Amino acid sequence: MLLDPLARLGRSGLDVLARFGRGHQLLLAMVLGVGEVLRRPRLLIAQVYNVGVLSMLIVGVSGLFVGMVLALQGHYVLARFGAAESLGLMVAASLVRELGPVVTALLVAGRAGSALTAEIGLMKATEQLAGLELMAVDPVRRILVPRLFGGVLAMPLLAAIFSAVGVLGGYFVGVGLLGVDAGAFWSQMQAAMDVREDVVNGVIKSLVFGVVVTWIALFQGYDCSPTSAGVSRATTRTVVHGALAVLGLDFVLTALMFGG
Amino acid sequence: MAKQRNIEILVGAFMAAGFVALFFLAMQVSNLSLAGMDEGYRLTARFANVGSLKARAPVTMAGVRIGRVEAVDFDPRAFEAVVTLRIDPAVDSIPMDTFANVFTSGLLGEQYIALDPGGSPDVLVDGDEIMHTQSAMILEQMIGQFLFSKASGDG
Incomplete structure (x- = not known):
């Protein structure tokens, strides 16, 4: 029929809206389920281990190299x-304000977010989530809530580690390799950086990224079509959507925090 | 049970590392002084022009920082800038006839307020106004004056 393309467009638009709505419903359900992590802190600890401890190596090493490259390029x-x-x-401001929260969020989306999506997606494909529901255990509260809060808790700490290691890397290259005066390196940094303006804003950014990246990862897993192809598509979507959301939100947050 | 304990130890180490990093950023990178901005007493000074002076700019005496600019406001009646200074309480004997200048660190650097002590036995206390002020040097104006005097000198 003539109207078929129009109908297809409408259907895909409605699909996107419906997924958006399901995503927000899930987020609301997870936030309301916060009591679960208070009742069973063990579940939270296991997820902080998954997201935080296991990402520490890649975040630390990336931070070191990013700091060193910043020092080389900045010095030039x-x-x-x-x-x-x-x-x-220059090194501290770019790390604490921007690169720390953003690069950490991108790394976590790739390293831990995809793992979360695959885990939840496989649980769904193998009907473990349905099994939990049969036993009258709410899978959102038991499985998703600890993962969300684990991610939200781990992200600012990872970003802080990234920035701190990066500043040290910049120090090694700047002072050790390029011969910048060590006193001037620290004093110029300390004179211009502000705790509330820079450090706290960076932490707020990474908290927001923590919520968004973990939420996207969990939702993609929870909402995927329960087949191996569906899980693989959902994992890809987690990384792509997570990265886009982080970069877009970073612009908005930066405009709100430093633009005015 | 041993595995669970190992995980707990590693998570504890991770969180400790995260907090150490945050502490490092707060103390070493941005030099959070535990005596915050709220310490100290306030002075005001009126300037005809403050250039690009901003809140949190340093206030120095003899080149040493003794306080910070708390606010830069505009007085709509006198058409003057009213600058509020927060001075370190340890510096409690600034003479009444002290001179406040808006200086620039380096040719193009940040602007700051330099206090030039006078000789009066009376000292400034909280809420006082510094009467003697000198406005910021505006680079464009100076260049303009220089060119003008050069041109009139030649002619």
């Missing part, structure tokens, strides 16, 4: 203007 530009002493400030 700053030295042209005779401002090589501001290297510490």
